Amino acid sequence: MRKAFLILFTLTVVTGSHAQYVYPKKQANADVALSAIGGFSGALSYQQLYGIGKVKRFKVGWGVRLTSFVGKNRDYTTAPARLTSGQVGPQVLFVENVLSNIDTLRLAHSQTNALNLVINLEYSFRKLDVGFNIDAVGVTFGGEQTGTFIAKSTGSRFHNTQQSAKPTSFNLLLVSDNDLGSLNSELYARYWLTPKTAIRIGGSFQFTEYTASQKLTFENDRFRNKILMPFVAVSFRL
Template sequence: MQRVFLFSILCFLSLSVLSQNEESEKKGYKFNNNFDLALSASSNQFLGALSWTHFHAITKKKRFKIGYGIRFNVQSGKNLYYETAPAMLTSKRTDPGVLFSEIFHENIDTFYVAKSQNNSLNISINLQYTIKEKLDIGFNIDAVGFTFGGKTSGTYIAHQSSDNGSVQTSKPTSFNALLISDNDIGMLNSELYARYWIKEKWAIKAGVSFVFTEYTTDNKLRLENDRWRNKALLGMIGITYSPFR
């Protein structure tokens, strides 16, 4: 848990240094404030995201920008399969090498949820490059925050356990943190997008969202695990409003 808080502090410090060292832009701090509404969906899952982002140009021509922001995510889904979440179980390691580690399928069980609903409020990290004056490509990802939502019941699927087929009660994992691969905790959203400015202050964007949602069961089940994660790739469309451009 200490590593989670250290990671969060380092993110804030690095962004603060960039902000303090950057030269003032011609139109001031307000110029690069974006407000976004994005809608993402797949066949059995929907995600709405409302966000604010502030960008800082870090190159001379101001094409490449780094930003920070706040994003509120609302997710709903049906017939979703949540798998064993902790990296110590899925990869048997938690160091940076977990990103390239093999998956130990014998440690992975499933938690089936007929109806899923999660809400999160996260701090985001943003990268963006302007190809032409009206066209941006970018990537963003949630870094740290919290999730809330109601309790839900699901079916535990684990043929190695006597609890196989039992109904378990769960709630959304409350704390969110971007770490490394399966070390991640909670609900995290990321977007890869292209944005086109149709007017001075208005833009449309399209791309994909990669969203993690996570439940914690009331009971610890096989291998003392109570955390379950669903990963989903969703098509995304959105609109951006920049009031001070």
């Protein structure tokens, strides 16, 4: 996320002196995105953007996104920051993982559907937009799955047992492993082919999370998979 903000800030500084064209003060878009490699994901979204400054090049806004992820043979590892980092709070961004606390739930099949409110940041160069967005809060639904639990300590009574799990129902953006549930974020470039239609490409970084039907080692039942996938999308200006 920090790299995305740095890219957007740099582009703002470099191109600010050439800002002659006045962009719309308010803009609404609809979008269909497909991601692949390591899994498959489809996302439907709506976003409302508001121009800031004299020429409205820089935009902030909100949106709604439905992201469906399908994976095979994915490893879901211990999710809570209190275990992965040994502490909670924003400082976990700078703390190494406590590997001895991280167990794995290996799911042969996974499928989550996350409906979230989205935060949007975008900068425009006439026909070209560059931007970053991230899910903030929402819900996830999906079917129960069964997978193999692999404990870090092979002496655990749960090691190598079959465990059932469902997608974690509540999603909330906090910081890194403090996050809850399934969240999607994108760094992208969008080119407007016509005043109403554009092609958008970039990278989608997705957290998907399952909650086991019982507490396992370390009294933990939450397991998370993180994946970065390229995506292509079609956008429509409303």
